[in-house]
Amino acid sequence: MSGKRTFDDEKALESAMGVFWKKGYAGASLAELTQSMGINKPSMYRTFGNKEALFIKATQRYIEKNAQPHFVHLHQEGTSLAQRIKNYMTSVVSEQCTAEDPKGCYIFLCQGEIASGDMPELPSNLLNQASKKIQDALVEIFTHDPEAIALGLETHATSIALCIATTLRGTASMARAGIPLSELETVIEHSLRGIGLPS
Amino acid sequence: MSGKRTFDDEKALESAMGVFWKKGYAGASLAELTQSMGINKPSMYRTFGNKEALFIKATQRYIEKNAQPHFVHLHQEGTSLAQRIKNYMTSVVSEQCTAEDPKGCYIFLCQGEIASGDMPELPSNLLNQASKKIQDALVEIFTHDPEAIALGLETHATSIALCIATTLRGTASMARAGIPLSELETVIEHSLRGIGLPS
DNA sequence: TTTAAGTTGTACCGATCGGTAACGTTGATT
DNA sequence: AATCAACGTTACCGATCGGTACAACTTAAA
Numbered sequence: 001m002s003g004k005r006t007f008d009d010e011k012a013l014e015s016a017m018g019v020f021w022k023k024g025y026a027g028a029s030l031a032e033l034t035q036s037m038g039i040n041k042p043s044m045y046r047t048f049g050n051k052e053a054l055f056i057k058a059t060q061r062y063i064e065k066n067a068q069p070h071f072v073h074l075h076q077e078g079t080s081l082a083q084r085i086k087n088y089m090t091s092v093v094s095e096q097c098t099a100e101d102p103k104g105c106y107i108f109l110c111q112g113e114i115a116s117g118d119m120p121e122l123p124s125n126l127l128n129q130a131s132k133k134i135q136d137a138l139v140e141i142f143t144h145d146p147e148a149i150a151l152g153l154e155t156h157a158t159s160i161a162l163c164i165a166t167t168l169r170g171t172a173s174m175a176r177a178g179i180p181l182s183e184l185e186t187v188i189e190h191s192l193r194g195i196g197l198p199s
Numbered sequence: 200m201s202g203k204r205t206f207d208d209e210k211a212l213e214s215a216m217g218v219f220w221k222k223g224y225a226g227a228s229l230a231e232l233t234q235s236m237g238i239n240k241p242s243m244y245r246t247f248g249n250k251e252a253l254f255i256k257a258t259q260r261y262i263e264k265n266a267q268p269h270f271v272h273l274h275q276e277g278t279s280l281a282q283r284i285k286n287y288m289t290s291v292v293s294e295q296c297t298a299e300d301p302k303g304c305y306i307f308l309c310q311g312e313i314a315s316g317d318m319p320e321l322p323s324n325l326l327n328q329a330s331k332k333i334q335d336a337l338v339e340i341f342t343h344d345p346e347a348i349a350l351g352l353e354t355h356a357t358s359i360a361l362c363i364a365t366t367l368r369g370t371a372s373m374a375r376a377g378i379p380l381s382e383l384e385t386v387i388e389h390s391l392r393g394i395g396l397p398s
Numbered sequence: 399t400t401t402a403a404g405t406t407g408t409a410c411c412g413a414t415c416g417g418t419a420a421c422g423t424t425g426a427t428t
Numbered sequence: 429a430a431t432c433a434a435c436g437t438t439a440c441c442g443a444t445c446g447g448t449a450c451a452a453c454t455t456a457a458a
Contacts, residue, residue, distance in 0.1 A: 003456090005406095006406080022314065022315060024315065026226060027226075027312075030445075031444080040407065043405075046404090046405080102314065103314055104314065111372075112375050113226075115375045116222045117221075118222075118226060131376065162382060162385070163390070165369075166369035166370055166373050166383070167365065168369070170364075172372070173368035174361075174365050177311075179361070183358070184361075190390075191389075192393070193392065193393040193395075194389040195389050205435080238436085239437070240416090241417095241418075241419095241438095242436065244416095244417070244418075245434085245435080250416065
């Protein structure tokens with residue numbers, strides 16, 4: 001029956017990520033996790049440690065493979081600032097609405113669980129830090145991009161970044177409620193108008 | 200020891216609402232609920248039925264006592280449309296950030312649980328219907344208010360309403376993450392600018 | 399071929415989950 | 429005074445929670 005590992009760690013981690021994405025941390029049971037990963041509990045504990053460690057690894061994977069890639073739109077050469085921001089937001093919202101993945105945003109969903117008090121400290125820190133990165137990246141743009149400086153956006157860079165981050169949280173919530181991408185795209189446009197970056 | 204009820208149904212319901220607001224539906228255990236309500240499990244089952252029925256009553260109470268009151272700002276006489284919308288949004292976000300209550304919005308938080316598949320049908324319908332009411336109320340304003348019609352907002356009333364509702368979901372998520380009201384107020388102003396209602 | 403390490407599957411652990419049966423007590427009704 | 433419904437308390441139900449001990453088995457190295 002055994003002797004050599006019969007599953008792929010990376011595939012298993014991706015499956016676990018999907019479950020956490022759909023159910024959150026507390027809501028994802030080990031039974032559902034291991035079933036989705038195609039392994040049984042002892043294999044999971046030996047490979048990943050425990051539920052908390054598995055969640056951390058799944059979260060890191062989400063950040064790396066799902067969240068970070070959107071940032072490239074912010075630094076696309078030969079593209080106007082407004083278009084870069086719009087491309088970034090559209091990229092994020094598209095993923096929030098994707099039919100293959102669970103609806104919404106893994107980070108925002110799980111970060112919301114922290115306020116419940118049932119989230120361990122390490123995952124909490126990771127989630128807070130990940131959500132902070134979004135705003136930091138935006139602030140970086142608005143304070144250093146020549147076009148942004150020319151538009152005078154650097155003086156309220158943090159508040160503008162907060163607006164965009166808030167909109168993306170709103171669209172994540174909307175997406176989870178079933179609102180389609182087509183409707184949320186107009187939200188992006190209105191949001192850009194609000195911060196003085198009409199497309 | 201007994202004979203006559205020793206607790207106030209309304210107070211107990213309010214306590215239960217607070218627990219659901221903080222933990223969500225699945226995350227709120229009967230132990231924590233009954234402890235917060237100051238009663239024991241049999242009393243709770245006799246009075247409210249079961250967890251699902253308790254949640255429905257708590258949710259109805261939230262809608263009535265917490266969500267609906269914000270709507271008065273939308274129809275305040277002698278106030279400009281922009282100011283009415285701003286007052287409404289500020290009122291909502293203020294509650295999301297209130298220190299006495301759990302952070303965020305009861306409705307949005309629990310509606311997010313529906314996508315997990317662990318929410319019974321009746322509560323799901325109630326939550327979906329409650330969140331829809333927000334957009335409906337806004338659409339009503341933008342399609343019937345003379346000032347809105349004069350501004351030409353009636354032609355995209357639904358998309359504007361979606362923008363506002365999305366912003367309020369975003370602020371709820373931000374509030375739950377610990378962002379203070381002072382920072383979220385600027386988000387409201389930018390949001391209003393985006394839909395052509397600068398204050 | 400023997401040995402040691404590593405893997406899987408099952409069966410189990412104590413704790414907690416939502417929900418309830420049973421009992422003694424109390425207060426209002428008759 | 430007798431009755432009965434409603435109450436609070438305790439103790440319990442089967443199911444599931446996260447987590448683990450253990451045995452059967454397979455492989456690679458010795």
